Amino acid sequence: MDRQIPIIDIQHLTRRFNGKAALDDVTIQFPRGHVFGIVGENGAGKTTLIKHILGLYRAQQGSVSVFGMDPVRRPKEVLSRIGYLSEQPDFPEWMTIAQFMNYMGAFYAKWDASYAAKLVEEVNVDPHKKIGELSKGQQARVGLCAAQAHRPELLVLDEPSSGLDPVARNEILAAVIRTVVEDGRSVLLSSHLLDEVQQVCDHLLFFSQGKVLLSESMEAVLEKHYQISVRISAPLAWQALPGVFKATQDGTEWQLFCFADIAQLTNLLKQQGAQILDQRRLSLNEAFLARSPQRHILSEVA
Amino acid sequence: MRSIHLNLHLSQSSGVPPYLQIVSQVKQLIASGRLSVDQELPAIRVLAEKLLINPNTVARAYRELEAAGWLYTKRGAGSFVAAGTTSFSAETCRRQIKERVRSLLTEAGHMNISTKDLIKLIREMDDAASKGE
Numbered sequence: 001m002d003r004q005i006p007i008i009d010i011q012h013l014t015r016r017f018n019g020k021a022a023l024d025d026v027t028i029q030f031p032r033g034h035v036f037g038i039v040g041e042n043g044a045g046k047t048t049l050i051k052h053i054l055g056l057y058r059a060q061q062g063s064v065s066v067f068g069m070d071p072v073r074r075p076k077e078v079l080s081r082i083g084y085l086s087e088q089p090d091f092p093e094w095m096t097i098a099q100f101m102n103y104m105g106a107f108y109a110k111w112d113a114s115y116a117a118k119l120v121e122e123v124n125v126d127p128h129k130k131i132g133e134l135s136k137g138q139q140a141r142v143g144l145c146a147a148q149a150h151r152p153e154l155l156v157l158d159e160p161s162s163g164l165d166p167v168a169r170n171e172i173l174a175a176v177i178r179t180v181v182e183d184g185r186s187v188l189l190s191s192h193l194l195d196e197v198q199q200v201c202d203h204l205l206f207f208s209q210g211k212v213l214l215s216e217s218m219e220a221v222l223e224k225h226y227q228i229s230v231r232i233s234a235p236l237a238w239q240a241l242p243g244v245f246k247a248t249q250d251g252t253e254w255q256l257f258c259f260a261d262i263a264q265l266t267n268l269l270k271q272q273g274a275q276i277l278d279q280r281r282l283s284l285n286e287a288f289l290a291r292s293p294q295r296h297i298l299s300e301v302a
Numbered sequence: 303m304r305s306i307h308l309n310l311h312l313s314q315s316s317g318v319p320p321y322l323q324i325v326s327q328v329k330q331l332i333a334s335g336r337l338s339v340d341q342e343l344p345a346i347r348v349l350a351e352k353l354l355i356n357p358n359t360v361a362r363a364y365r366e367l368e369a370a371g372w373l374y375t376k377r378g379a380g381s382f383v384a385a386g387t388t389s390f391s392a393e394t395c396r397r398q399i400k401e402r403v404r405s406l407l408t409e410a411g412h413m414n415i416s417t418k419d420l421i422k423l424i425r426e427m428d429d430a431a432s433k434g435e
Binding site for chain 2: 034035170173174177178180181195198199200201202218219222223281283284285
């Protein structure tokens with residue numbers, strides 16, 4: 001495979017539903033061998049983006065390329081190299097696990113039946129049980145086996161952990177890590193469980209209202225998000241400070257939320273006469289809450 | 303020497319990047335003598351699968367440790383504990399523990415747990431731990 005071509009290349013993608021933009025001029029490139037986390041509030045455009053990658057939606061404006069191909073025009077070539085699990089998988093409930101794996105195997109030329117059997121064995125359920133008789137967690141784990149047994153170059157997981165027990169959630173994380181330790185394989189994980197995203201992803205895409213708000217390495221996300229408490233008697237034009245995206249004021253004390261080079265920013269603040277009271281790193285969860293537009297309203301009420 | 307299991311605990315809520323947590327915990331293990339010179343650390347992918355974290359995070363931690371002289375790598379072999387890294391003196395160990403005890407005492411005080419009860423609790427936990435082994 002050609003390592004130079006990005007695994008996913010999306011250019012200026014815009015998608016409207018009833019005139020409302022679900023995706024608004026989105027441009028992203030995913031190189032191979034990484035785990036991409038997509039986060040964003042409900043309705044931010046995460047699933048719409050994934051449906052474009054799978055070729056389920058045609059690009060209205062802009063372009064989508066997966067493995068260097070248009071997934072709408074060449075669905076067979078693209079989908080044969082992708083493993084996919086969604087939040088509410090539509091499994092045939094009347095099939096047994098064994099029948100279901102056989103059925104899925106028929107779609108993929110590269111299906112590895114012995115690997116599939118090994119994965120199913122780890123789920124620890126009788127393979128003659130019907131899919132409909134399984135718990136939600138077990139169904140997700142079986143779905144995950146089916147998504148991995150052809151050793152896809154790209155594993156796409158859309159909110160896979162929603163409503164699952166810790167065992168099933170850990171199984172999903174293990175699958176992500178397994179995929180990426182094998183050279184050149186990649187994962188796209190959309191989730192609102194930010195601890196998990198922080199744990200396994202090395203690149204973060206933050207969506208809000210159809211736009212890419214932030215696309216950075218996870219390292220940068222964790223190292224550059226800070227909350228700084230300052231005291232300043234003069235008015236503070238915080239919008240002009242580099243990297244500060246939110247500020248709250250209580251008298252002469254300010255809380256600044258930023259994504260910035262912290263040393264540079266605190267120097268700048270000192271030059272303006274501010275006294276630095278405290279500075280601390282934000283976890284991904286805290287950074288997400290500080291950045292989410294909806295949460296501002298909630299925090300003002302509280 | 304054989305590579306060993308690294309008993310690391312990562313917290314996702316602390317705001318400290320996971321690679322830094324690995325770096326400081328491995329340093330602790332080396333400095334306290336739990337990891338000895340020339341001992342092999344787990345392979346990056348092995349540790350990543352065990353901790354369920356991105357292998358790049360582990361690789362970054364190993365790189366930092368190597369750059370700071372705590373580890374050395376043999377091409378194609380793995381990462382090993384370097385010689386000459388200062389292990390903590392008995393005095394340093396004592397000082398570190400004292401700091402931990404001080405914060406424990408403060409916390410217990412806030413929760414109205416007497417020092418006597420705290421000592422009793424420590425004994426009980428120690429007994430349970432030694433029985434468990």
